[in-house]
Amino acid sequence: MAVTGGLIYRGIWKSSKRFGPFPKLAVAGILGFAVGKASYVGTCRNKFQQLGLEGGPGSGPWSRRGPSGRGHRSCHHVFEDCKKKDQVAPAGEA
Structure with a gap:
């Protein structure tokens, strides 16, 4: 804004008549x-x-990615592939 004000003040840019x-x-x-x-x-x-916080704002329980952040929506069942991934993940990682 300061540069724009300076350009208008010096007459390089013209201010609106109205x-x-x-x-x-x-x-x-x-x-x-x-x-x-x-x-x-x-x-x-x-x-x-x-x-x-993996996703930052917008990655909470009401986001499209779901509370786990792994692409689960609000389903209550867990597929076998997801169980395997959870077992392989380190204990400190959620």
Whole structure:
């Protein structure tokens, strides 16, 4: 927003006759916010993985992946393949 304000102040970009510099400053602020959030996604994912939360937000019991995070939906039975995978997995891993 500061760069946009500077460009408008120096006359490189012209402000709107009706609304002044505010629409361009608002768009610059929204775009800056979106780019900042998008650039932080990888860091946030890594922090959740370090905490042991495999999927981070949205991977809880009400997500599509289910509470175990292994693709089970809300079924109450366990297939033989899943039992084998659970036996092979280390004891500390959920």
